[in-house]
Amino acid sequence: MTADESREDIHAYLAAFDDIPGTTVFTVARARQGYWINQFAMSLIKPENRARWKADEAAYLDEWPLTADHKAAIQARDYNRLINMGGNIYFLAKIISTDGQNFLHAVSTMTGMSVETYQTMMLAGGRSPDGVRSIKEGT
Amino acid sequence: MARITAGVGTSHVPAIGAAIDLGKTQEPYWQPVLAGYDWSRNWIRDEKPDVVILVFNDHATAFDMKIIPTFAIGCAESFKPADEGWGPRPVPTVQGHPDLAWHIAQSCILDEFDMTIINEMDVDHGLTVPLSLLFGQPDAWPVKVIPLAVNVVTYPPPSGNRCWMLGEAIRRAVESFPGDLKVQIWGTGGMSHQLQGPRAGLINAAWDNRFLDMMSQDSQRLRAIPHIEYLRETGTEGIEMVMWLIMRGALGPDVRQLHRHYHVPASNTAVGHLVLEPVR
Numbered sequence: 001m002t003a004d005e006s007r008e009d010i011h012a013y014l015a016a017f018d019d020i021p022g023t024t025v026f027t028v029a030r031a032r033q034g035y036w037i038n039q040f041a042m043s044l045i046k047p048e049n050r051a052r053w054k055a056d057e058a059a060y061l062d063e064w065p066l067t068a069d070h071k072a073a074i075q076a077r078d079y080n081r082l083i084n085m086g087g088n089i090y091f092l093a094k095i096i097s098t099d100g101q102n103f104l105h106a107v108s109t110m111t112g113m114s115v116e117t118y119q120t121m122m123l124a125g126g127r128s129p130d131g132v133r134s135i136k137e138g139t
Numbered sequence: 140m141a142r143i144t145a146g147v148g149t150s151h152v153p154a155i156g157a158a159i160d161l162g163k164t165q166e167p168y169w170q171p172v173l174a175g176y177d178w179s180r181n182w183i184r185d186e187k188p189d190v191v192i193l194v195f196n197d198h199a200t201a202f203d204m205k206i207i208p209t210f211a212i213g214c215a216e217s218f219k220p221a222d223e224g225w226g227p228r229p230v231p232t233v234q235g236h237p238d239l240a241w242h243i244a245q246s247c248i249l250d251e252f253d254m255t256i257i258n259e260m261d262v263d264h265g266l267t268v269p270l271s272l273l274f275g276q277p278d279a280w281p282v283k284v285i286p287l288a289v290n291v292v293t294y295p296p297p298s299g300n301r302c303w304m305l306g307e308a309i310r311r312a313v314e315s316f317p318g319d320l321k322v323q324i325w326g327t328g329g330m331s332h333q334l335q336g337p338r339a340g341l342i343n344a345a346w347d348n349r350f351l352d353m354m355s356q357d358s359q360r361l362r363a364i365p366h367i368e369y370l371r372e373t374g375t376e377g378i379e380m381v382m383w384l385i386m387r388g389a390l391g392p393d394v395r396q397l398h399r400h401y402h403v404p405a406s407n408t409a410v411g412h413l414v415l416e417p418v419r
Contacts, residue, residue, distance in 0.1 A: 008365065013295070016367045022337030023375055027294045035204055042203040044224055080336060089335045090199040090292060097224030103154065104406050107339045118340060122404040126331070126342025133371040 021132045026088045034086020037074070040064045041087070044094040053098065080110045141239065141313045141320035144188065146386045146394070147179070148354065148413040149272055151195060151327045153264040154406035156228055159271045172410055175400025176272045179414055182398065183273050188323040190236045190283045192243070192309060194385045195265035195327045196291045198223070201257075207293050208255035210305060212247075213262075213286035214240040221261035230267050230276075236283035239316055243285065246312035252305055262286055269327045272412075289385070291328065291378050300362040302381045306388025313389075326386030328379025330401075331372070332408035341374040342409050348401060350380060354387055354413055355396040361387065376408075386415075393418040 017025040024030070031038075040061070043049045053060040061071045073081040074095070082092055096106040108118035121127060133139045158169045200221045202208065218233040244254050266286055274280060287309075290296055297305075306324070313322050330347040333339050353361050361384055369378045387394070398414040 008298075013366070017294075017370070020338070020371055022339075023333070023370070024336055025294055025370065025375065026292060031204060031207075031293050038199070038204050042199055045200065045222060047222065047226075050224070083335050088199070088292060091204075094199065094224040100225075103334075107334050107407050110335060111337055111339050121340055122342075122407065125344065125403050126409065127333075127338065127340040129341055129343045129346070129372055132338050132341065 019135050021135050024083050030086040031088075032086070034082075034088065036065050037070055037082060037085060037087045038091035040066060040074070041091040041094045044098045050098050077106075077109070079106065083110075141316040141318055141322055143310055143313050143324055143389055143417065144321050145186065145323045145397075145417075146390045146413075146415040147269075147273065147323060147325040148383045148386060148411065148415070149269050149325065149327055150329055150405070150408060150410045150412070151265045151268040152405045152408045152410065153223075153268065155410070156264050156268040156271055159276065160229055169405075172402050172405050173272075175402060175410070175412055178398045179273055179412065180275060182414060186323075187321070188282055189320045190239055190285060190322045192285045192287055192313075192322060192324040192389075193266055193269065193327065194287045194289060194325060194382045195262075195269070196379060196382065197288045198263050198265055199292070200263035201260040201288070207290055208257075208288070209290045209297055210252065211255040211257045211288040212240055212244050213257045213260050213288070214244060215258050215260065218260055218262045218266075218284070218286060220267055221263045223263050227261075228264070228267055230271060231279045233262055233266065233270070233280060233284045233286070236285055238318075239283075239313070239320065239322070240285045242316050243309060243312040246315060247305070247308045250308040250311060252308050257286075257288070260286065260288075265327060269325055287385070289382050291381060295366065296378055296381060298366070299364050299381045299384045302384040303362045303388035306385040306390075309385070310389045310391065324386045324389045326383035328382050329373070329377055330380060330409040330411040331374050332376045333374025334376050334407055336375075338374070340407060342403050343372050343374075343377075344401070344403060344409065346372045347409055347411055350383075351399060351401065351411055351413060354383065355394050355415060358387055358394070390415055390417045391419070
């Protein structure tokens, strides 16, 4: 397989990402959009920043070039909204671990399921891909 | 000459690292996850590799949004376990192999792979969980490690074919290194998992197992799997499996499967594990 054979059209490549149900792909456009959300979250990797954040979340957020919407979603721990605003789960995970929250619990909050139902689904083998591969195809 | 003697594929789920660190490995939830590594721990004790080239991805730990290298090779003397938000894992500092790492970097660059060279990097669960799975909880890791970090977070990550070709270039680099070293290459991450959005929790055991089959039986087809197929079939984070193709590409055309393990779930993720050896 040569480089020419594997080359994909960038527009078709990106368009296909919008066809996956319940899924947001972290494209460069989203990386730009959510830059400061992610950089803020990343800052919590340092213990001294975690301490300042825990002491006064609002004051800590004011140090970052974030919009009122960003700040509200962060304080509400609304992870679906943050991801739609360009947040990335690995960056947002720093908020989750600073909260001392179990990661599986945090992930479950994005599914509309209770923690218990989500955990039961995972123990039973996880969410089936059937029906959630493609919006257009319904497969 | 240095040579690549084996390849290991394994998931690197952070919760597995926490289970090992907190002594929970015998709990009913974790026991079947870890049991699949018993064979490999015995095998690697006998194999005694000198160096592991450990292909992994950084999870917003060493790299933030400021710099996003596609392929980054760790050339430092040592790499500290990272604080990922809850303090560093209580595992040994990772000792590098700068001579071989710099050699791989220069050889790959001349081979048209534009590597980023990293001389200071803390390593997160993506690198330390596989070490814990294969070596348990020693006072010092019994092997030198060359971290090879791949961007699989910001799209586009490298194509599967590109990863395969990098593996081939790494093999050429290792084989041109003077000195008698037993080198393993590990591909980590996966298998199916999605950690975000309403579709989180996706697991596709049938697809994962076909992928594991193809690693030893029909491996050329692996190179052509497009990103969109990983995303649709295995979830947003299933894309990590492209990193296994660097390992597979480095092993040469034919391999023998020595060991295989698959288990669902570990936290949100399907755990897959393979031990392969090149057939010459």
